[in-house]
Amino acid sequence: MKTLKLSGDQLPFCLDLTLACGQVFRWKKVDGSWIGVIHDQIVILNQENDKVYYDGILESELIRYFSLDISLKQMMENIRESISKYSGKDSDNFFEIAAMLGEGLRIIRQDPWEALMCFICSQNSNIPSITKRITLLCEQYGTPLGNRMYGFPKPSALASTHPDELRSCSTGYRASYLFETAARVLEKPETLKRIFQLSVKEARLELLSYPGVGPKVADCVLLFGYQFYEAVPVDVWIRTIITSAYPDIQIKTPRKKECSYDDIANFCRQYFGPNAGYAQQLLFAARQELPLQQNKN
DNA sequence: ATCCAGGTACCCA
DNA sequence: TGGGTACATGGA
Numbered sequence: 001m002k003t004l005k006l007s008g009d010q011l012p013f014c015l016d017l018t019l020a021c022g023q024v025f026r027w028k029k030v031d032g033s034w035i036g037v038i039h040d041q042i043v044i045l046n047q048e049n050d051k052v053y054y055d056g057i058l059e060s061e062l063i064r065y066f067s068l069d070i071s072l073k074q075m076m077e078n079i080r081e082s083i084s085k086y087s088g089k090d091s092d093n094f095f096e097i098a099a100m101l102g103e104g105l106r107i108i109r110q111d112p113w114e115a116l117m118c119f120i121c122s123q124n125s126n127i128p129s130i131t132k133r134i135t136l137l138c139e140q141y142g143t144p145l146g147n148r149m150y151g152f153p154k155p156s157a158l159a160s161t162h163p164d165e166l167r168s169c170s171t172g173y174r175a176s177y178l179f180e181t182a183a184r185v186l187e188k189p190e191t192l193k194r195i196f197q198l199s200v201k202e203a204r205l206e207l208l209s210y211p212g213v214g215p216k217v218a219d220c221v222l223l224f225g226y227q228f229y230e231a232v233p234v235d236v237w238i239r240t241i242i243t244s245a246y247p248d249i250q251i252k253t254p255r256k257k258e259c260s261y262d263d264i265a266n267f268c269r270q271y272f273g274p275n276a277g278y279a280q281q282l283l284f285a286a287r288q289e290l291p292l293q294q295n296k297n
Numbered sequence: 298a299t300c301c302a303g304g305t306a307c308c309c310a
Numbered sequence: 311t312g313g314g315t316a317c318a319t320g321g322a
Contacts, residue, residue, distance in 0.1 A: 122302090122303050124302060124305080128321060132319095133320095167318085170320075172318030173305090173317045174317095212305065214305045220303065235302085236302070260311090299322105300322090301321085301322085302321085308313105309313085
C-alpha cells in the first residue's frame with residue numbers, strides 16, 4: 001500500500017462518507033478497507049485521519065477521482081455566502097447540521113458512462129436494491145478482473161445482449177432503457193466524451209434524449225459524471241428536506257399543490273448558489289439524521 | 298402483507 | 311404545463 005498524506009486543499013476528506021453517500025454503488029468495505037474498480041483496475045483504499053493508503057491506482061488518479069484538487073473550504077464559504085445573501089441571515093442552522101455531518105464529502109469524478117447506466121438503474125429503487133442490480137450486471141457483462149471482481153460492462157456488452165437477458169439482473173422494466181441507451185452510445189462512441197465541452201443546459205438536453213433518462217437521472221449524471229455542481233438531483237428525500245426546511249419555497253409557487261421538480265432545483269440554485277449540487281449531496285448524505293418529522297427528531 | 302425507493306414514459310384535459 | 315397511471319423488483 002502506498003500513502004497519500006493529505007494537505008492543503010486536499011483537506012478535509014472523508015473516504016467513508018464519500019464512498020457511502022449514494023453517488024457510487026460499486027465500492028465495498030471489506031475488513032475495514034474499501035475495495036472497488038476504477039478503469040478496470042482493482043483499487044484498495046483505507047484512511048486514517050490525514051493519510052490515505054491506496055493500491056491499484058496512481059496518486060494523480062486518486063487525487064483526480066476524489067476531486068482532492070478542489071478546495072472544499074472555498075466551496076463551503078461560497079455556499080454560506082449565497083445563503084446569507086438570499087436569506088439575509090448570517091447562518092442557516094439546518095444546513096450547518098448537514099455540513100457538519102458531511103464534512104469531507106467529495107463529489108467523485110465518475111466515468112460518465114458508468115454514471116449514466118447506474119442512475120438509469122437507480123430509478124424508483126432504494127440504494128441496497130440498486131447496488132445489487134449493478135453488481136449483477138457487472139458479474140454478468142463486465143470483464144473478470146480476478147478475485148471475484150469485475151469491470152463495469154462496456155456499451156458493446158450491454159448492446160449486444162438481448163434486453164430480456166438484462167432482466168435476469170433484477171433490472172425490471174429498466175432493462176430496455178439500459179439496452180437502448182447502450183445501443184445509442186455504441187452507435188456514437190464520442191458523444192459522452194463530447195458532453196464535457198457543452199454548457200450545462202446543452203449537456204442536460206443531450207442526456208435527456210436517452211431512453212430512461214429524465215430530469216433526476218440527467219442531473220445525477222451531470223453532477224457525478226461531469227462535475228456540473230449546479231445540477232441538483234431532486235429525489236423524494238431532497239423534496240421532503242427542502243419543502244420542510246425551507247417552506248418559503250411554497251410561497252413562491254402558491255397555486256400548485258406540489259412544487260415541481262424545477263421549482264425545487266431552481267430554489268436550491270438561488271439559495272445555495274452555483275455549488276447547489278454539492279449542497280444537495282450534503283443534505284442527501286445526512287437525510288436520516290436531519291431534524292425532520294419522519295426522522296423522529 | 299403493505300408500503301416505499303436517488304423516476305420515467307405515456308396519456309389526457 | 312399540470313395531473314394521473316403503469317411499470318418490476320426487493321428492502322424495510
